[in-house]
Amino acid sequence: MKTSGSTIFYTGLLALSLTACSQPSGSGKEASVDRQVEELLGKMTLQEKIGQMNQLSPFGGPEEVAEQIRKGEIGSLLNVTDPDVVNRIQKIAVEESRLGIPVLMSRDVIHGYKTIFPIPLGQAATFNPQIVEDGARVAAIEASADGIRWTFAPMIDISRDPRWGRIAESCGEDPYLSAVMGVAMVKGFQGDSLNDPTSIAACAKHFVGYGAAEGGRDYNSTSIPERQLRNVYFPPFEAAAKAGCATFMTSFNDNDGVPSTGNSFILKDVLRDEWNYDGMVVTDWASTAEMISHGFCKDEKEAAMKSVNAGVDMEMVSGTFIRHLEALVKEKKVSEAAIDEAVRNILRLKFRLGLFDNPYVNTDQDVKYAPTHLAKAKEAVEQSVILLKNDGETLPFTDKIRTIAVVGPLADAAHDQMGTWVFDGEKAHTQTLLPALKEMYGDKVTFIYEPALGYSRDKNTANISKAVSAAMRADAVLACVGEESILSGEAHSLADLHLQGAQSELIAALAKTGKPLVTVVMAGRPLTIEQEVKQSDAVLYAFHPGTMGGPAIADLLFGKAVPSGKTPVTFPKMVGQIPVYYAHTNTGRPASRQETLIDDIPLEAGQTSLGCTSFYMDAGFDPLFPFGYGLSYTTFGYDNLRLATDKPSANGTLEISFDLTNTGKYDGTEVVQLYVQDKTGSVTRPVKELKGFQRVSLKQGEKKTVSFSLPIEELAFWNIDMQRVVEPGEFNLWVGPNSAEGLQTSFTIE
Numbered sequence: 001m002k003t004s005g006s007t008i009f010y011t012g013l014l015a016l017s018l019t020a021c022s023q024p025s026g027s028g029k030e031a032s033v034d035r036q037v038e039e040l041l042g043k044m045t046l047q048e049k050i051g052q053m054n055q056l057s058p059f060g061g062p063e064e065v066a067e068q069i070r071k072g073e074i075g076s077l078l079n080v081t082d083p084d085v086v087n088r089i090q091k092i093a094v095e096e097s098r099l100g101i102p103v104l105m106s107r108d109v110i111h112g113y114k115t116i117f118p119i120p121l122g123q124a125a126t127f128n129p130q131i132v133e134d135g136a137r138v139a140a141i142e143a144s145a146d147g148i149r150w151t152f153a154p155m156i157d158i159s160r161d162p163r164w165g166r167i168a169e170s171c172g173e174d175p176y177l178s179a180v181m182g183v184a185m186v187k188g189f190q191g192d193s194l195n196d197p198t199s200i201a202a203c204a205k206h207f208v209g210y211g212a213a214e215g216g217r218d219y220n221s222t223s224i225p226e227r228q229l230r231n232v233y234f235p236p237f238e239a240a241a242k243a244g245c246a247t248f249m250t251s252f253n254d255n256d257g258v259p260s261t262g263n264s265f266i267l268k269d270v271l272r273d274e275w276n277y278d279g280m281v282v283t284d285w286a287s288t289a290e291m292i293s294h295g296f297c298k299d300e301k302e303a304a305m306k307s308v309n310a311g312v313d314m315e316m317v318s319g320t321f322i323r324h325l326e327a328l329v330k331e332k333k334v335s336e337a338a339i340d341e342a343v344r345n346i347l348r349l350k351f352r353l354g355l356f357d358n359p360y361v362n363t364d365q366d367v368k369y370a371p372t373h374l375a376k377a378k379e380a381v382e383q384s385v386i387l388l389k390n391d392g393e394t395l396p397f398t399d400k401i402r403t404i405a406v407v408g409p410l411a412d413a414a415h416d417q418m419g420t421w422v423f424d425g426e427k428a429h430t431q432t433l434l435p436a437l438k439e440m441y442g443d444k445v446t447f448i449y450e451p452a453l454g455y456s457r458d459k460n461t462a463n464i465s466k467a468v469s470a471a472m473r474a475d476a477v478l479a480c481v482g483e484e485s486i487l488s489g490e491a492h493s494l495a496d497l498h499l500q501g502a503q504s505e506l507i508a509a510l511a512k513t514g515k516p517l518v519t520v521v522m523a524g525r526p527l528t529i530e531q532e533v534k535q536s537d538a539v540l541y542a543f544h545p546g547t548m549g550g551p552a553i554a555d556l557l558f559g560k561a562v563p564s565g566k567t568p569v570t571f572p573k574m575v576g577q578i579p580v581y582y583a584h585t586n587t588g589r590p591a592s593r594q595e596t597l598i599d600d601i602p603l604e605a606g607q608t609s610l611g612c613t614s615f616y617m618d619a620g621f622d623p624l625f626p627f628g629y630g631l632s633y634t635t636f637g638y639d640n641l642r643l644a645t646d647k648p649s650a651n652g653t654l655e656i657s658f659d660l661t662n663t664g665k666y667d668g669t670e671v672v673q674l675y676v677q678d679k680t681g682s683v684t685r686p687v688k689e690l691k692g693f694q695r696v697s698l699k700q701g702e703k704k705t706v707s708f709s710l711p712i713e714e715l716a717f718w719n720i721d722m723q724r725v726v727e728p729g730e731f732n733l734w735v736g737p738n739s740a741e742g743l744q745t746s747f748t749i750e
Contacts, residue, residue, distance in 0.1 A: 136188025488524025
């Protein structure tokens with residue numbers, strides 16, 4: 001039986017991005033927009049043009065910026081969320097300024113506006129782009145009801161260091177997964193047309209390399225060579241550009257000594273000339289002025305000059321453009337043609353959004369926390385939670401479990417459950433796990449609640465004994481641990497990723513009771529929980545699940561929903577393994593796995609290189625959990641992998657199929673994954689690369705034939721001559737449940 005149309009199926013990423021939501025530049029509508037832009041641009045003074053390039057974040061009411069708007073000195077405002085205030089500002093802009101250009105209202109709407117979905121890293125764990133698109137659509141509907149028409153998402157930085165707090169905001173370590181999820185977010189935010197009042201402009205950020213910040217320290221420098229930029233860091237951004245993403249944002253980091261906000265190679269040569277991007281480019285918060293701190297510019301004037309000459313269109317908050325561009329044009333250090341091009345991009349976006357036709361907000365809308373929104377948020381949580389361990393079929397809880405001790409600081413943490421980057425979420429609407437358990441399953445099970453710790457960083461162990469006492473009176477223990485939302489996100493890097501406070505002591509004490517111990521982790525990043533996993537009978541990793549985390553996790557615990565999430569990033573055993581990611585290249589001396597580890601070295605051993613291979617003596621050979629890993633309450637069998645041909649042509653498509661069987665006791669969904677290795681290249685190639693995935697739902701005992709179509713073009717990479725080509729040769733191919741397991745075969749491109 002072939003997989004049905006309901007199966008989520010992603011190969012052919014380029015085709016996906018091209019058909020997502022872009023508007024053809026040759027269409028009549030776009031030609032009309034271009035005419036309107038040129039007509040308006042021709043009426044503008046230099047000062048009014050520069051004003052459109054200026055974005056501010058007012059701290060007071062509309063009066064604070066009213067005079068600047070009347071003078072045409074503001075093109076966009078951040079963080080205005082009262083629709084009545086939005087309308088007052090737009091009235092000033094449209095009726096009291098010389099040219100009546102509306103203001104573009106913007107806000108960080110990252111994983112929900114009022115209805116909060118799982119953090120983006122959690123959404124990536126679903127391996128379901130439809131879930132991601134739905135979440136962005138809900139966010140757009142709710143945010144646009146308050147007049148917000150531009151958000152700063154998706155963040156599609158490749159993130160391979162969980163010490164970096166902003167990994168929570170990313171889609172993880174893999175270029176392919178990040179590209180697919182990024183395109184899905186763009187589609188959700190922007191809808192079928194930008195001029196729909198419920199659509200908001202997306203922003204691909206941060207361009208580029210920010211996720212590789214040295215040491216995982218936010219804002220830090222990177223040193224990524226061009227080939228690695230093109231093979232690893234550019235692909236999600238190129239996919240977003242081709243999907244019609246309305247805006248791009250420069251990143252804070254300097255790469256190889258050049259800050260992104262002043263980098264004409266990425267902004268002009270790549271984004272504009274190679275990708276033919278006609279959207280708008282904005283700086284990150286004050287990143288123009290910060291080029292002075294970088295040591296790249298001596299003062300604000302030089303920073304403004306380098307930023308505009310590099311290809312930036314709008315400056316976020318630092319105000320160097322409005323203060324210095326007029327003088328720079330007079331001094332011929334910045335051409336008015338460069339200003340014109342920037343303003344074209346800004347005006348084009350405003351016309352595409354329909355702001356000139358309707359700048360005002362309908363204040364009579366009741367869309368926030370709509371039942372359909374909450375239902376989609378709950379479904380997102382159910383698919384995002386990862387079952388990392390389930391010894392002895394501890395989960396789901398059965399009728400034999402009549403009393404459960406619920407402990408830990410995250411069991412009823414309404415604020416922290418929402419996660420990072422939630423400016424507008426309201427904890428009063430958060431449905432946490434403890435009350436959800438009582439409401440949904442309290443008629444069958446008695447829940448004893450002893451939090452033991454007040455919050456994740458709480459080091460006071462005095463109440464752990466109360467939790468142990470509760471555990472002794474229960475049939476099973478549910479420990480809810482992790483990290484507060486404030487511990488991840490921007491400027492929240494960590495040098496150590498252990499459980500904070502006395503949470504590890506709590507888990508250890510509960511494990512000693514001998515009662516079945518289920519640990520639920522809510523966090524913004526992978527944590528180093530090897531010991532806690534060993535001490536637990538079952539582990540569910542929920543990241544920060546958002547508004548509907550409680551009901552969704554409750555249904556997972558009791559089997560009404562079955563886990564299907566997969567790790568979107570490799571989980572390290574210890575911080576010393578970082579960076580650790582599956583798509584690495586081999587050294588000339590890869591580990592054989594026969595090496596001597598630290599505990600096996602005899603005392604006073606003679607000097608030896610222990611095999612002369614690349615490994616850690618103390619961490620061994622593997623991470624805690626590989627990329628793409630996640631269990632289910634059922635089991636799946638992979639069999640009969642076959643290729644239509646083992647010698648596909650370089651311009652053809654490789655047809656792959658295999659049989660997947662639900663061999664367990666429950667209906668379930670498996671995320672099947674397709675990986676490829678180019679065995680020999682003109683430059684070294686990763687040991688594996690994700691090239692496709694599907695969510696396949698199977699009834700107990702059901703068998704399906706699963707098929708992938710892999711365009712050979714997707715095996716192209718930037719070679720030793722810095723050309724993107726498919727090189728002939730031998731390839732390995734795997735299909736399996738994660739990046740470390742699966743059926744293997746090979747093929748040759750001649």
